[in-house]
Amino acid sequence: MIRNPPESPRPPERKGIALPIVLGAILCLAIWIASLSYTISQSRSRFTQMVKFRRSYFMARSALQHFFLKVKVMQRRNPEVMNALYTAPPDKWNALARTFVEDVQIPFDTPGAYEGHYEIASFSIDTQDTRKGEMVIQILAEGQVETAKETIRRIYKVTQ
Numbered sequence: 001m002i003r004n005p006p007e008s009p010r011p012p013e014r015k016g017i018a019l020p021i022v023l024g025a026i027l028c029l030a031i032w033i034a035s036l037s038y039t040i041s042q043s044r045s046r047f048t049q050m051v052k053f054r055r056s057y058f059m060a061r062s063a064l065q066h067f068f069l070k071v072k073v074m075q076r077r078n079p080e081v082m083n084a085l086y087t088a089p090p091d092k093w094n095a096l097a098r099t100f101v102e103d104v105q106i107p108f109d110t111p112g113a114y115e116g117h118y119e120i121a122s123f124s125i126d127t128q129d130t131r132k133g134e135m136v137i138q139i140l141a142e143g144q145v146e147t148a149k150e151t152i153r154r155i156y157k158v159t160q
Helices: 018-077 081-084 090-101
Strands: 116-128 132-143 149-160
Touching: 018 132, 018 149, 081 090, 081 116, 081 149, 090 116, 116 149
Parallel strands: none
Antiparallel strands: 116 132, 132 149
8 A cells, every 4th residue: 555645734824815915005005195195285275375475465565665655755745745635625535545546556567477466445644743744644555466365554654
């Protein structure tokens, strides 16, 4: 009788365990990449919106500076204009104030610049001292870049 040689002990069968581990690792990596992509796009969106708001804030600041320059020049060269504004009756004030600030706008558009706009929404002359050549003005300036809009309110003392 021929005997078969004794069988050596076989290791336990582990067929197919590598495939679920690799697929699990790929799934984890895909989830991490997707969340990273989402986070970066959200950060970029917040950053561009913040840049628009900062630009609109500085557009409003530009409107204030433009207005301050105009008032200072008018106070020095034509004090009667500022006096006419100060003594204007309430029913004529809005028309005179709109006429006074209608040329406070961006002087020119440069090609390739971002869309921006500024204006003086309102102003009022609180006090005026013609003897000293001083007055106190309250100003509301608005700046807008695309959809972002900022307003600045200031009280300004103008001297000759």
